[in-house]
Amino acid sequence: MAEDLFGSSSAAAPDPRPGLGGSLSDATSGQLPLAVRMRPRTVDEIVGQQHLLGPGSPLRRLAAGEAAMSVFLWGPPGTGKTTIASVVSHSTRSEFVEVSAVTAGVKDVRAVLDTARSRLARGTSTVLFVDEVHRFSKSQQDVLLPAVENRIVTLVAATTENPSFSVISPLLSRSLLLTLRPLTDDDIGTLITRALVDERGLRTADDGLYTLTEDARADLLRLAGGDARRALTYLEEAAAGATARGSATIDADVLGQAVDRAAVRYDRAGDQHYDVISAFIKSLRGSDVDAALHYLARMLEAGEDPRFVARRLMVLASEDIGMADPTVLPLCVAAAQAVQLIGMPEARINLAHAVVACAMAPKSNAAYAAYGAAEADVRAGRIGQVPAHLRDAHYPGARALGHGKGYVYAHDVEPHGVAAQQYLPDELVTARYYHPTRHGAEAHLADRLQRIDELLGRPPR
Numbered sequence: 001m002a003e004d005l006f007g008s009s010s011a012a013a014p015d016p017r018p019g020l021g022g023s024l025s026d027a028t029s030g031q032l033p034l035a036v037r038m039r040p041r042t043v044d045e046i047v048g049q050q051h052l053l054g055p056g057s058p059l060r061r062l063a064a065g066e067a068a069m070s071v072f073l074w075g076p077p078g079t080g081k082t083t084i085a086s087v088v089s090h091s092t093r094s095e096f097v098e099v100s101a102v103t104a105g106v107k108d109v110r111a112v113l114d115t116a117r118s119r120l121a122r123g124t125s126t127v128l129f130v131d132e133v134h135r136f137s138k139s140q141q142d143v144l145l146p147a148v149e150n151r152i153v154t155l156v157a158a159t160t161e162n163p164s165f166s167v168i169s170p171l172l173s174r175s176l177l178l179t180l181r182p183l184t185d186d187d188i189g190t191l192i193t194r195a196l197v198d199e200r201g202l203r204t205a206d207d208g209l210y211t212l213t214e215d216a217r218a219d220l221l222r223l224a225g226g227d228a229r230r231a232l233t234y235l236e237e238a239a240a241g242a243t244a245r246g247s248a249t250i251d252a253d254v255l256g257q258a259v260d261r262a263a264v265r266y267d268r269a270g271d272q273h274y275d276v277i278s279a280f281i282k283s284l285r286g287s288d289v290d291a292a293l294h295y296l297a298r299m300l301e302a303g304e305d306p307r308f309v310a311r312r313l314m315v316l317a318s319e320d321i322g323m324a325d326p327t328v329l330p331l332c333v334a335a336a337q338a339v340q341l342i343g344m345p346e347a348r349i350n351l352a353h354a355v356v357a358c359a360m361a362p363k364s365n366a367a368y369a370a371y372g373a374a375e376a377d378v379r380a381g382r383i384g385q386v387p388a389h390l391r392d393a394h395y396p397g398a399r400a401l402g403h404g405k406g407y408v409y410a411h412d413v414e415p416h417g418v419a420a421q422q423y424l425p426d427e428l429v430t431a432r433y434y435h436p437t438r439h440g441a442e443a444h445l446a447d448r449l450q451r452i453d454e455l456l457g458r459p460p461r
Contacts, residue, residue: 034236070155075180078227081158101135133157134166182226289359310336324364324440362440384425
């Protein structure tokens with residue numbers, strides 16, 4: 001059954017631990033990527049995540065086969081989630097089975113659990129590693145729940161997304177959540193050095209060593225962005241490039257040719273999505289045009305829907321700029337229309353135009369706050385009756401009810417065109433919702449509102 005799910009034995013020699021496959025297959029093969037070959041074999045070889053690997057910690061006990069618990073490993077790419085699972089696979093006394101959420105369906109998961117149940121009846125436990133568990137549907141996660149609750153399997157699940165958004169609550173509540181931190185430059189540097197000198201890495205059979213120049217190392221650390229897998233992938237490509245030149249020296253030029261551009265770490269459906277759009281909006285609100293453009297580029301390069309960005313700009317134009325610069329909202333609407341008409345990649349220029357306008361505009365949330373205050377009164381039941389002189393007087397019998405009686409038509413009032421009469425219901429006659437700022441064009445509105453209040457006989461707000 002495991003052979004059907006994880007690949008036939010004809011493609012490669014079977015692993016001595018039945019059920020193991022996928023990304024955790026035998027890492028000693030020289031044909032495998034450098035990042036796979038260099039995976040730590042013991043807990044002590046793991047770089048980083050020391051907050052999870054102290055003496056007696058749950059993760060260390062799990063890796064030693066001394067704990068029967070299910071865990072979710074949550075962290076950015078390249079921080080060691082699969083590495084930890086690999087260490088568990090080498091050290092645990094249980095049967096180890098790997099499932100990729102990208103390819104396995106409900107039927108596949110049921111088959112693995114049925115096998116685990118039979119195995120447990122014979123006295124052997126199973127550790128089930130689920131890679132990219134956030135890609136599992138709710139129905140697939142529901143299948144896992146009884147097996148986790150009854151400890152038919154010990155679940156080790158890896159995810160780059162916040163499990164609060166992607167994992168069903170019953171499954172999460174029965175597991176231990178371990179958060180992996182991004183690797184530091186020192187951590188990545190340790191891995192790079194290890195890969196250069198280790199026989200599993202780039203060291204050749206005749207003890208030949210590649211030399212990585214200081215400039216190239218600095219560039220590699222910058223491009224890696226805390227992602228160990230990315231660092232080792234770029235290093236491997238750079239080594240191949242140096243070999244093609246007949247050299248064993250990896251300099252900045254060789255590395256630059258091997259790496260087209262740094263990959264953007266961003267997930268449209270997960271917490272990275274929420275974090276980046278949050279930083280984008282807050283940068284615009286804070287008038288940091290450079291930060292706003294950075295996050296715009298980060299989203300678009302990662303494949304974010306430009307229409308989503310355009311919609312957020314239109315909201316921000318009213319929420320955070322408002323009457324301080326009333327021209328920004330129509331500009332953002334025009335940018336959104338341009339996105340629809342032009343499409344990517346050219347639409348990024350229109351979005352950049354709108355982003356610069358939003359970031360540089362004077363800010364005011366007075367209109368947004370004014371509506372919120374009015375809305376709060378309405379929801380609290382403070383509504384009252386419409387004053388009789390403002391009610392509709394056009395239908396038969398309305399005049400007899402006093403509707404419209406005493407209403408002053410503002411255009412008949414000279415010289416200001418402001419009719420001094422009561423507009424709010426009696427219960428709200430003293431309510432004041434709009435408090436304009438002195439920012440940008442709204443400063444002129446503040447002066448005008450003060451004069452209007454005087455003409456209407458209202459006290460200063």
